[in-house]
Amino acid sequence: MRxxxxxxxxxxxxxxxxxxxxxxxxxxxYIRISRExxxxxVCLPEMVTTANVAPELEYYAxxxxxxxTRAFRVAARDEKIHVIAPYLVRxxxxxxxxxxxxxxxxxVEGFYRKVQPTGGERxxxxxxxxxxxxxxxxxxxxxxxxxxxYFAEIPRIFAFKGAEIVFWPTVSHGPTQESLRSxxxxxxxxxxxxxxxxxxxxxxPYAPYSGRFRPATARIVDHNGDIIAQTGRRHGVAFxxxxxxxxxxxxxxxxxxxxxxxxxxxxxxxxxxxxxxxxLKLAKKQKRSY
Numbered sequence: 001m002r003x004x005x006x007x008x009x010x011x012x013x014x015x016x017x018x019x020x021x022x023x024x025x026x027x028x029x030y031i032r033i034s035r036e037x038x039x040x041x042v043c044l045p046e047m048v049t050t051a052n053v054a055p056e057l058e059y060y061a062x063x064x065x066x067x068x069t070r071a072f073r074v075a076a077r078d079e080k081i082h083v084i085a086p087y088l089v090r091x092x093x094x095x096x097x098x099x100x101x102x103x104x105x106x107x108v109e110g111f112y113r114k115v116q117p118t119g120g121e122r123x124x125x126x127x128x129x130x131x132x133x134x135x136x137x138x139x140x141x142x143x144x145x146x147x148x149x150y151f152a153e154i155p156r157i158f159a160f161k162g163a164e165i166v167f168w169p170t171v172s173h174g175p176t177q178e179s180l181r182s183x184x185x186x187x188x189x190x191x192x193x194x195x196x197x198x199x200x201x202x203x204x205p206y207a208p209y210s211g212r213f214r215p216a217t218a219r220i221v222d223h224n225g226d227i228i229a230q231t232g233r234r235h236g237v238a239f240x241x242x243x244x245x246x247x248x249x250x251x252x253x254x255x256x257x258x259x260x261x262x263x264x265x266x267x268x269x270x271x272x273x274x275x276x277x278x279x280l281k282l283a284k285k286q287k288r289s290y
Contacts, residue, residue, distance in 0.1 A: 002244040004138045006165065006194070007039035010201040010218035012235035013052035020060060023049050024068065028075045031083060034237055040104075040138055041082035042237070043198040046146050046169040047097065049087040051200055059124045061096075064089035069100060069108065077106025082136055084143060084198075086169040094126040099143040099169060101134045109134045114145040115154065121147075122290045133161045139244045146170040149183045152190065159191035160267050164244050169198045173215050180215075189225040192248045192263040196220050201235035223248045223262075 009030045018026075027048050034042035045051065049068050050060055062068045072085040086099040089111075097114035113128025114121075131154060133142045142158035144166060155166050166187070172180055180197075188195040201216035219230035220240040229240035252258045254265040 002138055003241060004041065004165075004244060005037075005039045005239060005241050006196055006220055006229075007034035007037065007042040007237050007239050008167075008196045008198045008218040008220060008229075009034075009042065009044050009237055010199055010216050010231040010235045011045045011048060011051060012203050013200050013214060014203060015212070017054045018052045020049050020053060020057065023051055023053070024071050027085070028071065030237060031072075031075045031079055031081060034239075035079040035081040037237070037239055039081060039237075039239060041084070041136070041141075043084040043167045043169055043196055044086060045198040045200055046086045046099075046171045047088060048085065048169075051171065059088060059095065061088035061090040064091045064098070065108070072100065073102055073106040073108065076102040076104055080104045084167050084169065086143075086145060088125070095124050096128060097121065097125050097145055098128075099145060099167070101136075101141070101143065103136060109136065112143040112145070114148060116147045116151055117290075118147045119289075127290065131157050131161070133158060133163045139164045141165045141167065143167045143169070146172055149180070149187065152187065155187045155191050155193060155195075156270075159193055159263060160270075163193065165194045165196060165242075167196045167198070171200050173199075173213055177215050177217070184219070184221055185225040185227075188221045188223055192223045192266070194220065194222055194242055201231070201233070203235065205235075206233040 027044050068087045076083040082104050083102045089098045098111050100111045101109040103109050115128050117125045133140050140162045142163040144154050148154050184195050197219050200214045202212035202214035216233040218238045222228050229238040231238045249259040250262045254260045256265040
């Protein structure tokens, strides 16, 4: 049995602009709360250092590794907790929307750079070009960021590379809350994954009639598509205890074994050769916007 306690953050944003130091301090406070409640790993939301800052600071990026990396490394080491810390970085003259994976010794295990930036981001942010998984002391994880959720290939590749938990830090609130929930649950079920969302939370909770439209939902979804923990519409931290050795069964949907061992069976029958050929054909005709 590999028992792991997951924590994920609904990060409070105020009705006024926040400063970058304030965001970093608040993020570290959530890390501390997560460890006090016994979590092994915690996920912060996308672009956490620049959440709700003045417009001119929205795309402020550290020269990687820099000030933010140091702060989160210290927090992870001091609290002895694995941390998923997403923030903008500058590397090789380019800006990336990066999630840095830091282990509980305060060491950087690696990073994921958002593969599918939004239309607004692409004026500043360069897409990443790799889909890594990270082996931590309790199991194998991966990270995808915000817009990535619309591309089903990403979590499928992570699953086939051995990921057991996929973290999804985001700042999204639409196009509808139901669309986000549906996509998150579907990605979990399609790939027999535990999916973990971290997002921003308004204060007071979700009042769209007064312009406070952040849905405030941090949630954890198991491989059956069940939401096993969430913050609702309030800021805070959601926790869930999961056993990564639990046999992940379905109701004989793959039809190779009864009961199914879905991830292994899906991996064995998925037509990667055919899909790869078709994607290559499409890629030759693709008109890319970046």
